[in-house]
Amino acid sequence: MALADSGGDVEALPITADEDVVRVRQLVRSRAVAAKLSLIDQTKLVTAASELARNTLVHGGGGRAEVSTVTNGRRNGIRVHFADDGPGIADLDLAMTDGYTSGTGMGLGLSGARRLVDEFDIDTGPGAGTRVTVTKWSR
Amino acid sequence: MDQIPIFTLGEVLLVSIQVDLEDQLAMRLQEDLSERIVATGARAVIIDISALDIVDSFIGRMLSTIASISRVLDAETVVVGMRPAVAITLVELGLSLKGVRTALTVEHGLRMLNGTPSLALGGPREAGYGDGDGYGDADSTGDSPAPDAGSRAALPRPVSD
Ligand SMILES: Nc1ncnc2c1ncn2[C@@H]1O[C@H](COP(=O)(O)OP(=O)(O)OP(=O)(O)O)[C@@H](O)[C@H]1O
Numbered sequence: 272m273a274l275a276d277s278g279g280d281v282e283a284l285p286i287t288a289d290e291d292v293v294r295v296r297q298l299v300r301s302r303a304v305a306a307k308l309s310l311i312d313q314t315k316l317v318t319a320a321s322e323l324a325r326n327t328l329v330h331g332g333g334g335r336a337e338v339s340t341v342t343n344g345r346r347n348g349i350r351v352h353f354a355d356d357g358p359g360i361a362d363l364d365l366a367m368t369d370g371y372t373s374g375t376g377m378g379l380g381l382s383g384a385r386r387l388v389d390e391f392d393i394d395t396g397p398g399a400g401t402r403v404t405v406t407k408w409s410r
Numbered sequence: 411m412d413q414i415p416i417f418t419l420g421e422v423l424l425v426s427i428q429v430d431l432e433d434q435l436a437m438r439l440q441e442d443l444s445e446r447i448v449a450t451g452a453r454a455v456i457i458d459i460s461a462l463d464i465v466d467s468f469i470g471r472m473l474s475t476i477a478s479i480s481r482v483l484d485a486e487t488v489v490v491g492m493r494p495a496v497a498i499t500l501v502e503l504g505l506s507l508k509g510v511r512t513a514l515t516v517e518h519g520l521r522m523l524n525g526t527p528s529l530a531l532g533g534p535r536e537a538g539y540g541d542g543d544g545y546g547d548a549d550s551t552g553d554s555p556a557p558d559a560g561s562r563a564a565l566p567r568p569v570s571d
């Protein structure tokens with residue numbers, strides 16, 4: 272992580288409605304194609320981004336996504352950062368458990384998204400909002 | 411587009427999802443399909459997802475829910491055309507698509523339905539068997555025009571890039 276360098280080409284999108292989730296997917300896809308991620312890696316990253324964008328909307332009450340191309344000198348990657356000022360997550364271990372949902376979902380969004388990416392960071396707490404950053408590297 | 415079209419092919423309802431699905435649109439499809447099953451007495455639903463480049467937990471849940479609803483309404487659901495990269499991702503995400511039958515193409519889906527003893531789709535059973543090309547079967551029932559979705563759901567590409 273420390274070596275990774277953001278290329279200064281950050282694109283941000285608000286996440287305040289259904290159609291924003293679709294926009295995030297499309298932006299992540301086009302950046303992943305440009306960074307020459309394989310089709311399967313693109314699909315995994317876009318799916319993870321879709322889950323996290325929906326969480327930002329549904330659980331976080333809306334927020335934003337930032338997409339950037341990163342490099343560690345040898346490989347390119349796509350990093351997607353999600354941030355909201357919602358209620359935050361009190362019990363993170365529980366929230367990251369397969370099948371746990373506080374609502375009517377399947378509880379696969381967070382745990383599944385983590386499996387689909389190479390790096391997954393989450394910063395959250397009760398009343399502190401939620402920030403999730405994921406990175407997928409080209410192979 | 412604020413609605414996904416549903417085509418009638420004899421006793422089969424065919425839905426070909428051609429847009430990047432917004433959550434509201436997915437919910438609407440669920441309702442529209444249930445109403446159409448009841449209104450037409452359809453025995454089966456084929457959902458072609460060959461144009462979808464991802465299936466996340468929301469879309470996955472919609473597919474499972476449609477399968478459950480149609481089962482209660484005495485219709486079978488088959489999801490066809492899933493891309494290999496989507497299938498790999500779905501499994502890693504942890505989605506099992508419980509209760510959803512799948513087939514590679516619309517033609518395979520129709521043949522699968524014709525092989526279901528409780529269903530006799532497309533007229534005489536021989537019409538659904540035998541000729542092996544999967545075509546013609548739907549036409550033989552045929553009042554409504556078949557959308558070109560069948561040809562879109564060609565065999566998936568290999569997973570490597
Ligand atoms: N941005 C967020 N803000 C507040 N709580 C969140 C946030 N993201 C996730 N959570 C909490 O973590 C739980 C698990 O999230 P996860 O995405 O795994 O499941 P889900 O959204 O409930 O269902 P699914 O994503 O499968 O439809 C949520 O039910 C919610 O309580």
Ligand SMILES: [Mg+2]
Nearest residue numbers: 326376380381
């Ligand atoms: Mg979720």
